Amino acid sequence: MADRFTAVYICLLFALLLFFSPSTPVIAQDKPDADTVKLSSIPPDTILPEYYPLSPSNIRVSDVPNDAGGSLIIEWDLSPDDHEGGKVKEYIVLRSKAAKGPFEEVGNATQGATSFRDNRTQRGVKFFYKVTALNYEKTDGEFLWKASSESDVAGPAVSTAQWFNFDRLNIFIGIIILCGAIIYFIVAAQKGKSFYIRKIAGIEEVENAVGRATEMGRPIYYVPGISDMDDVQTLASVTILGRVAAIAAENDTRIDVPVSRSMVMVTAREVVKEAYSKAGRPDAFQEDQVRYLTDDQFGYAAAIDGLFVREKPATIFLIGAFFAESLIMAETGNSIGAIQISGTAMPAQLPFFIAACDFTLIGEELFAASAYLSHEPKLLGSLKGQDLGKAVFLIAILIGVILESFGIPVHELFAVK
Amino acid sequence: MKVKELLAAVIIVLFFLLCYFFSPKPVQFSPTVSVVVIILLSLAFVYVFIRTFQGKFIGRRTVFVFVGVSLLLPFFMQFSLPVLISPEVRSVYDALEELPPGSKVLASFDYDPASAPELQPMADAFMKYAFEHGLKVIIMGLWPQGPQQADQSVQAAFAENPGLRDSIKYGRDYVNLGFQAGNEFVILRMGESFKAMFPTDLYNTPYDSIPLLKNVSNFSNVDFGMNFSAGKPGTVEWVQIASDRYKLPMGAGNTAVQAPMAYPYMKKGESGRKQLIGLLGGMAGGAEFEKLTKKQAKATTYLLSQSFAHMVVIMFIIIGNVAFFREKKEKE
């Protein structure tokens, strides 16, 4: 009864939809032509003196610091005529290799601007600059008249490349601290020191989840997200896949890995194949266990949903980078009664996974999962080092907040440039 | 596929075709009928609430039907809800207002047709605003379909204000550089040279031949960046590279799901600078921006549907809790 009722409702919905289904006519469009602005030549002696703006002053040219060279920054003091309703409409920046010229235009800046960055200089070559204040009247993009005043010549200035970006010194120190902590604990672990790592529910359940699929005689589905191999989340996911595939192979349970990217397919196939070999079951591996579906986000979601509904896996892993399709997959998995273990470092998708999945690896737990599942002391040591780094940053944040609250400006130390 | 399911699909398609070819003109409810419909919907909720209280819990399909009906019905109703402007949307609008005519705005369209219902209205409003205020728009996309969505915005602006079709010239007032693969690496390379990433525009015109791009070599020659994004690559990447490294002032429009990720970037950092000046979040953000730019269009219309849907979800959260406590009581 409920089904029939629902079917009638759905038919009504479709009918109502029709009234507002927009037609989408394909309109052939002309290709736009790249118009060129024609400059009208207006003899300067026909323009009255009161239309000429005062020129900007105090032109300074300096090398852009902490770069690869090739950039100079030109700064100036505003023209006195640069104000609301004033004569200055824009500034033109001119450049030459000689103080006497000839000067060529290299850029423009809007009214009120006091600097311009010239990114087309050559390293080691001297340049001279002038800044022109420009007043004009335009119609339909064409000049009716122009009146300009040039500043004095500034320079010479030379752009150079630097060997270290001192703007990023704070990041360099931060990385040294963090990587140092990680390496220290890895070395300590290699020497036999053991560390306490708290239990993560999702990772603890992996074996149980695979066991459930074995008992029910249904497959496991592992979805590694929709990003490519250049995303660390996908790398982490493929790493976890290796561990999960090994457990599945030992239990003689089929694991299917539908992927969204070709390179992920190639990598995941090798990982699963190797896992089966290590478990002593190389014959059980079939190439079509790891298959490419589509790059398209919602096409992938539709395909995954279809596979879930038809194959009815007992266990689903949704681990990797997900976007809007996350809830579509998770809810479908929930509706078929599968146990779902998810993990992502996309903060926007975490609430959906937490609502729809049985276990969720939140953020850094995803990156810790591989170390956790491997039980390798070196990898567990790296988790400890990561925690120490986190503690250092937490203390730094607390100290920074307290100092800033008392008016001691320390934010510059933490600025990322 | 089961016979029953196939039959149901065939019946639905036939009904669809029947209504399409023989349907009368679209129906509009009068205010009285709208109120009656809302009352009927509310009574249906009360019925579900009573059944839940009696221990007869509803299934997912009932939830879907209610959501579907609540999304559709507002299209037939003739009233709209008042739209209040949030500070995040106001910031974007104020930043655009401060740009003098002639300012160059880099607009990156990083979404696909799936997200178009949510992002296209705000993109249309932005494009119309930009053209009417003399801003020069450099269009690009990090998603393959982005430039096509941008083109739809341009056409929508022309359709709404036909005068723009004559006064706005391609190449002089706006240009579409097209899509470039490489995600955040594209933004990184654009920090040095736009031309390196886009040697031609979407129509294969060489970069140097386009008047608008004459003095534009990288971000330092652009006055504002606007990003419409539905995921990755999107606002986060633009903020982390273009705004953070190259100090490009940036505003963004996101889907409601992505918007929470952008909120941390709207806080003032060192020297009072925000990484992200403002954000148009979801349909509500689009409707607010339409109100500010005086263009009451799709987002404002869709917001009524969204409001209905939100109310339905809240009702089901309440009903779900009633079911939970009922179950708990039964177990005890």
Add this chain to the structure above:
Amino acid sequence: MKRELPLTIAFIAGIAFIIAYFIPHPPFNRFENWFSDWFAIIAAFAIWLGALNLMKISFIKIIRKKSDWLHAILIIISFVIILFFGFYEGYRGLHADPPFSFRDPGTSFDWIYVNVYTPLSATMFALLAFFVASASYRAFRARNLEATLLLLAAFFVMLGRVPVGDIITGWLPMEYQMSQWASWIMNVLNTAGQRAIMIGIALGLVSTSLRIILGLERAYMGGD
């Protein structure tokens, strides 16, 4: 060598990116561009691997009449149709005067994009509205304190993000209306939570990347 070569490449690539971030002097400043260009080229070629794999598996399903072989026929027909129209319009566009692209409005490829792909894509995204409702109905239950707080936050944000919330609290002063509560929850509570998760993720990223660069993490290559 089978293991050492990929590990060496991973090490060199990782170190190159780190160096490029801190040393702007040429040629280090070009490392990122070189690697990103190569990645784009490899990714573009790799798509054929996936597409051919999809076709192969679909054909095998049809030939062996495996489960869902009807879906496999649909995949192949769709693939062939779009490929055909893409090439056909591309060829037509090359020889037309003036030339046009296969993607330009007015072409059959564009018709398929606008009238088939776009509605299908939007339909899948629209499913989210229904799934959010069913997930909320099932998950937002006041089981404990944390779940109750989550429930209340969802309540305020859902109402505050649409005008209905302000209509309900219209009798309160402006700063106490529902949209302001929703903004406060998003700007303060949500931002704090997001930042905490993002900091943790960043640290996890560094740790994982370091393990991969140093060759400690090898599972992604297949095996320990």
